[in-house]
Amino acid sequence: MKYNPLVSVIMPVYNYGHLIKESIDSVLAQTLPDFELIVVNDGSTDNSREIAHSYLDKRIKIINFPENRGCYPAMNAGMRVAKGEYLCVVGSDDINLPKRLEKQYLFLEENKELGMIGSAFQMLNDPLPYYKETDYETIKVLFLRNCYSSHATCMVRTALVQKYDLYYNESYTYSSDYDWQVRALSLFPASNINEIFYQIRMHEQQITKRKGKEQFFFMVQIRMKQLSFFRIKPTESEKALHNSFINGMADCHFDEKLINQWIDKLLEANRVTRYYSQQKLQNFLQAHCNQYIFQMKQT
Incomplete structure (x- = not known):
């Protein structure tokens, strides 16, 4: 045996x-x-x-x-x-x-x-x-x-x-x-x-x-893949916005209004899919929004 x-x-x-x-x-x-x-x-x-x-x-x-x-x-x-x-x-x-x-x-x-x-x-x-x-x-x-x-x-x-x-x-x-x-x-x-x-x-x-840049490239792909949990197929502009927002790195192309619209879209999609805890997701996204706005004010 x-x-x-x-x-x-x-x-x-x-x-x-x-x-x-x-x-x-x-x-x-x-x-x-x-x-x-x-x-x-x-x-x-x-x-x-x-x-x-x-x-x-x-x-x-x-x-x-x-x-x-x-x-x-x-x-x-x-x-x-x-x-x-x-x-x-x-x-x-x-x-x-x-x-x-x-x-x-x-x-x-x-x-x-x-x-x-x-x-x-x-x-x-x-x-x-x-x-x-x-x-x-x-x-x-x-x-x-x-x-x-x-x-x-x-x-x-x-x-x-x-x-x-x-x-x-x-x-x-x-x-x-x-x-x-x-x-x-x-x-x-x-x-x-x-x-x-x-x-x-x-x-x-x-x-x-040794491969930090390459690792980051694949990390971004995996971030985008997770948007499928919201059943969202992002446009190229939304991909760039999401990556900039999640990184907390301000981009002049995406102002506070656009960030809040994106957050609303994610939260609304999650109300349907229920993949994430709505409250925990909201807390997470709000914290990143605050970080993003802070970065914008520093630039």
């Missing part, structure tokens, strides 16, 4: 040989021992492959790509072979604190209505915690602006990933985790635990640093 672990941890890696050992060790040090760690070596040309293969722990499975395919294809490959009841995707340059898997697993076991749980986090060498909203309806609204929750802090039910074919859209080359979470939130409730379970390492090799 085959035995499946409680949690599958997927770790894509590309040329992080100088960092991956610390990240793997942080998974092996978890207080919940019943997991599998799937390391997906994305065609590394450094010693990442050798380091991954140096571990004798039977919980570690390794997938080797012969060439570099990209982070999201690597994540998809790991998710498709995952055997755990729950799964999470972690960075090969980041640190999982010892109780991360145990506490998130227990939380999902105790809250069956939730499909996914994230957590607070901090940057390595920075004690400042990044706490996150716990209310599902508020989280959905906050994703209208950007990828609000850190994807690497999330644990999701594997059955839901399989049921909804919830894998990464690889066409969003540098922002697919944003799209993935938006889709997840449209399918099932999620929350965050405001304890720090994860530490993010900032360095020059990160996608955010």
